[in-house]
Amino acid sequence: MAKKALILMGSDSDLKVMNEAAKALHALEVETEIHVSSAHRVPDRTMNFAREAKDNGFGVIIAGAGLAAHLPGVVAACTTLPVIGVPLQGGALQGVDALHAIVQMPKGIPVATVAINGAFNAGLLGAQILATGDEALAERMVRYREQLAAEVEAKDAKLQEIGVDAYLSN
Template identity: 60%
Template structure:
């Protein structure tokens, strides 16, 4: 089975956050690879990764970056594959700078962005992209959405049963 998703970290400090993406891809049975690269400290490595991603069989790239967050955009500049940026909460602006850097790409170089620290959603979005041509992943996504709805229904029933104070006391 070929690797379908590349997860690129701007730093090893992003690994605890991106573990959520790894777990989510594993839940959907989607193969992935992890790499550490840097748009600033290893620009040649980063460009080479993006340029070879398609020929290596990747379908989507997820890139985590904090602060100026150039990694997702640099990867997107060197590939036609979809790139999903995960802004990392860090620095004086708590990730808002990273969110803006990822979302405000120039015309012709799109990068999808999820919420600050939204690694799980990045993996779900990658799964949805892959599901366009993979019925197995599509069915797993349908089940996932049904599970989400079931969780809401269970919480609603419990709230009705316990009332506000009872629900909150059990929840804590």
């Protein structure tokens, strides 16, 4: 049975950004669940999500957090599943504080980290992790990369055909 991806965020205000992870996963036909669960306001619920994730069929967790950014670390402390942290833009430091908090995890509790608001790439990374044990998903990843390459080649062909000025005016 294919493993699923769990997407967590501390507030519904994070949903617009974190839904980008779901979009990437859905494009690759990865089953996902999205939940709001704060490391600060409902810590027991959050830790239960992490502790029960493997038994519930998940193979990776994507956790988005802003400001103090504790959600990815708390989740990682409660599971051995791979956790991908998405630092969310906001507050006085516009996400740099969240980025630093997520990438500076203590030795022994790793959290993979993407760019500020980089939820789409978090979804792709999650799919790549799941693809290590799912040949069909690995094939879909190859097709996705081929599609990206084809898009770049098409853009360059158009640029060469119509020139810079016409390309920029479109």
